[in-house]
Amino acid sequence: MSRQEEILDGLYEYTLNGEAEPVVDLTKEGLEMSMDPMNMLFDALIPALEEVGRLFEAGEYFVPEMLVAANAMSGSMEILKPLIAATGAKPIGTFVMGTVKGDIHDIGKNLCNVMLEGAGFQLIDLGVNVPPDRFIEAIREYKPGAVGMSAFLTTTMPMMKVTIEAIKEAGLRDQVKILVGGAPVTQEFANQIGADGYAPDANSTTRLTKQLLGIS
Ligand code: B12
Structure with a gap:
């Protein structure tokens, strides 16, 4: 060996x-x-x-x-x-990422962050256990092209829907693309809750984000 x-x-x-x-x-x-x-x-x-x-x-x-x-x-x-992570180059877009309220799993999210940064996105990481209000504040503050929510528990997946609804109510839904992911999340669930996309891993998260934002 x-x-x-x-x-x-x-x-x-x-x-x-x-x-x-x-x-x-x-x-x-x-x-x-x-x-x-x-x-x-x-x-x-x-x-x-x-x-x-x-x-x-x-x-x-x-x-x-x-x-x-x-x-x-x-x-x-x-x-x-x-x-x-990429160095120096001008960011190709801004991505706000967080693990939803009630959930503290962050390894999958962090991997996505690394790959997104590597692809040239400016990454705003809200951390774990992020309530809907905090996502909304971050959308207002950073005006990202995309927002990502991570959940690793079946019990916290519904919080993704709650967060999307809150973003809608705040009148911000059409300003961002919303991606969801995490071990128990599926494409079907993403469709059900009205997310723009789902990706099973960090590489496809980067690919999908670029696709949704029209970046080649
Ligand atoms: C490590 C771990 C923990 C650690 C977390 C440490 C940390 N800093 O993250 C600790 C010990 C804290 C923990 C706690 C708990 N855990 Co835990 N944990 C895990 C474990 C073993 C690994 C998760 C992980 O990090 N995987 C590695 C990454 C790389 O996974 P990945 O899915 O490949 O990640 C990719 C995608 O998900 C995607 N992705 C991720 N996020 C996002 C976001 C977006 C926007 C997109 C597009 C894509 C995307 O990209 C990632 C990178 O490629 C899983 C087992 C498993 N099979 O998932 C259980 C697991 C998730 N945990 C579980 C449970 C039950 C718990 C606890 C409730 C246990 C307890 N009784 O206290 C608590 C809950 C705490 C809480 N409130 O969140 C269960 C969940 C069951 C369920 N279906 O709900 C699992 C599945 C274990 C099991 N088989 O039962 N856990």
């Missing part, structure tokens, strides 16, 4: 076990060896978190294990993020 393969294996295993320090060390070593940040992200870190989700579902992992795994991944993300 090459050292690069060992690094990918290590990133996967240590993330799965929630060991933050070796994840950071291996990330740095990988970069020193000129490994592609996207490679580390999509071939090791994200698959590890997918496995964490599977283990949680199977009753073998509990919330604390999920949390340490997520934290281990975040340490690496902090290092990789500036390398993936």
Whole structure:
């Protein structure tokens, strides 16, 4: 096995076990060896978190294990993020992103942010547990082309509809394209609640946003 393969294996295993320090060390070593940040992200870190989700579902992992795994991944993300995000160029548009009220999952959202920034968008991240009013304030303040809402719980998905309705009531609906996403969200749900688009992952989020805003 090459050292690069060992690094990918290590990133996967240590993330799965929630060991933050070796994840950071291996990330740095990988970069020193000129490994592609996207490679580390999509071939090791994200698959590890997918496995964490599977283990949680199977009753073998509990919330604390999920949390340490997520934290281990975040340490690496902090290092990789500036390398993936674009530098200097004039932004091609503004994107306001947030995880809806009641929900604190932010890893999927953060990945979308990184890819959107990488594609040249100015990213306004409202964070997690974002109430409808905060989305509305941000639309008024930043005048974004697009707004993204993330939800990872079936119990917080309805908050997306509530937020869209609130944006409508505030008279702002026709000024923005609204995208929704997160593990339990589907295209069908997006249609039902009157969103403009749904994307299953960060890459397609970027593609869809450009398409909705007519940016080639
Ligand atoms: C890590 C994790 C946590 C961490 C979150 C840490 C953090 N900082 O985010 C912690 C431990 C805090 C947590 C807590 C809970 N969690 Co949790 N968690 C997960 C886990 C394992 C991974 C989620 C994740 O980050 N995945 C990685 C990313 C990369 O996922 P992704 O879907 O591929 O992301 C892409 C797309 O979704 C899309 N996308 C994401 N956002 C957006 C937004 C837009 C606009 C677009 C277009 C696209 C888009 O692009 C992303 C990037 O490619 C999932 C399991 C799973 N299978 O999802 C459970 C899971 C989501 N959690 C679950 C549960 C039940 C909980 C708790 C209720 C547990 C508890 N009893 O306390 C709490 C709820 C807390 C709250 N109020 O939000 C359940 C939800 C069940 C359900 N159907 O509702 C899941 C599915 C686990 C399971 N299988 O049961 N959790």
